[in-house]
Amino acid sequence: MAKDMTLLWGSGSPPCWRVQIALEEKNLQGYNQKLLSFEKGEHKSKEVLEINPRGQLPAFKHGKIILNESYAACLYLENQFKSQGTQLIPEGAAEVGLMYQRIFEAQPLAQKIGEVLYYNWKVPEGERHDSAVQRNKEALKEEMKIWEGYLQGCGDFLVGKSFSLADVIIFPVFAYFIRNGGSEERYPNVAAYYKKLRDRPSIKKTWPPTWIDGPGMGTLKDI
Secondary structure, eight states, X not given: OXXXXXXXXXXXXXXXXXXXXXXXXTTOTTOEEEEEOTTTTGGGSHHHXXXXXXXXXXXXXXXXXXXXXXXHXXXXXXXXXXXXXXXXXXXXXXXXXXXXXXXXXXXXXXHHHHHHHTHHHHSOGXXXXXXXXXXXXXXXXXXXXXXXXXXXXXXXXXXXXXXXXXXXXXXXXXXXXXXXXXXXXXXXXHHHHHHHHTTSHHHHHTOOGGGSSSOOOOTTTTO
16 A cells, blocks of 8 residues: 555655654555755655646655645545554544644644744845734744643643544644744643654654754744
8 A cells, every 4th residue: 555655755844744644653654755855946846746736845646646735645544544553533523623623723823933934035135024023923922822722731632632633733833843943931831742742653753854963943932
């Protein structure tokens, strides 16, 4: 099964990482994979564009089925291989509903992190404003407060007592936040959740290789 799968990915990308975690949790080792460099522009290569015409990573396919959006790939893997590996969708209706809610709330969190981290890269120098930078930082602080509240007393996982797709989707975003200087002291529940899961086998095995040596950007140190 896994031999029919191909993943083109970039180190440190939360979308790529969550697909890798899902593949590990579903015992789908042995898939074809290739690590590409964002810095060298390899995500815009012909190899990627043949799978993902937007020139983005991950670029993932299973046989002739293409799933380049990480949410879609994770949901597909769980649905296609339900009886294999970790069950990533809870049983109860309330937990399923909460899982989907948290999954889709990961997008505004990731977006607000990106608006702070990549402001200078996205906005031309002559159009940058300190007030916009501050607004982006305040928006991220408010978003982090929401997640800090969600994690209050929730146990080891985001939903119920078991690791789920919510954790697959969201852990890489929290790790990205902390990697780039996000405060563990200001958000102790987020930090505790991160520390509980970072040594989980599927996460440890797929830890971004570029994170092993050297610090992150540190841009989020005052968030």
